Amino acid sequence: MKIVKLVSGGIDSYIMSREITDGINLYIDFGQKYAKQEIKALERLRVKFEKITINTTDTSAAINSNFYINNRNLCLTTLACMFYSPDIIYLGANKYDSHIDKSEYECEKMSEILSRYASEKLNGKKVIVKSPYWNKSKEQMIEEFSDKQKLLDTFSCYNPINNKPCGDCPACLRRTVLLENIGLKTGVKLSERIIHENLNKIHPKDRDRLSRLIFYLQKSSKVTAVDIDGILCECSNKPILEKVPIKSNIDKLNNLGGYNLLFTARLEVDRKDTEQWLKKHKVKYDALIMSKLPYHTLIDDRSKKEF
Ligand SMILES: [Zn+2]
Incomplete structure (x- = not known):
């Protein structure tokens, strides 16, 4: 049984290289602009690895404009097949991996393609592409890993x-939030741009990710969550755009500092009107989260009725 593990110097594949001791760790340098730093990381981590270098073109410009490279993993696994003729190729992908070409479904498709086309010299044997961590979140992986430092x-x-x-x-944000939240000091300062992009991008249904980011922000800043109806505008049956603002509360909010998150039970379909209303009444906020926990009553020692 020949095993190839694709490693990148990142958290997932590092944990994988430690936990699956069989097989070869393989790094593929396809001209990515962060290859040098990833290789250094592998050396620092003392991961024994082999390297394939495919420097056909300078892809740094493409990587700059788009973080995700279509079918990247199909290309990498194809190269692994060409060079090593493996039975199994492991990728470090977790349950909530944001790269779609690391999902169980995509890896099944990759396995099919590789078994059919890329393995002539394998005499018909099957190639399986998979991750050992499809049923684990990155937090679980880290929690169960003993050598966190x-x-x-x-x-x-x-x-x-x-x-x-x-x-x-996005890679810096994921890594920094995860490691800082378990008490490790990364020395990375996240930009306000990436924080705001994520605060506004995370779907409220993805509460775990949102909670993690808020937990991280609370370490260095004040984070305030404010309701809209009854706090920033009078409760009424008027259409959203005609709601009457409560100016004194808006002023207080605008002068609070830290991160201010607006939490509302309004529906996602009301987002556009809500944003327009907030703009019209000059409300300063960091994120608008169209979701509340589905309780009738929330009794919380840290909740207040007013500013
Ligand atoms: Zn970065």
Whole structure:
């Protein structure tokens, strides 16, 4: 049984390389602009790995404009097949991985394609692409991993600056929030841009991710959640755009500082009107979260009725 594990120097594949001791760890340098830093991370982490270098074109410009490379993993697994003729190729992908080409479904498709086309020299044997962590979240993976301190030596950034994480890309955000939330000091300062982008992008249904980000923000800033109806505008049956603002509360909110999140039970379909109303009445806020916990009454020692 020949096993190839694709490693990148990031958290998932590092944990995988430690937990699955069989097989070869393989790093593929296809000209990604962060290859140098990833290779350094693998060396720091003392992961024994082999390397394939495919430097056909300078892909750094493409990577700059789009963080995600279509079918990247199909390309990488195809190369792994060409060079190593493996039975199994492991990827470090977790339950909530944001890269769609790491899902169980996509890997099944990849396995089919590779078994059919890329393995002539394998004499018809099947190639299976899979992840050992499809049933685990990244938090679970980290929680169960004993050598947490070592995770500080991993590297995941799409746009390193002077060999350091940029603090402004989705990979930096994920890694920094995860590690800082378990008490590890990454030394990475996340930009306000990436924080705001994520506060506004995370779907309220994805409460875990939102909670993690808010938990992280609370470590260094005040985070206030404010209701809209009854606090920023008078409760009434009027259409959203005609609701009467409560100016004194809006003023207080605008002067609070820290991160201010608006929490409302209004529906997602009302978002546009709500945003328009907030703009019209000059409400300053960091995120509008169209979701509340589905309780009739929330009794909370840290909740207030007023500012
Ligand atoms: Zn980055």
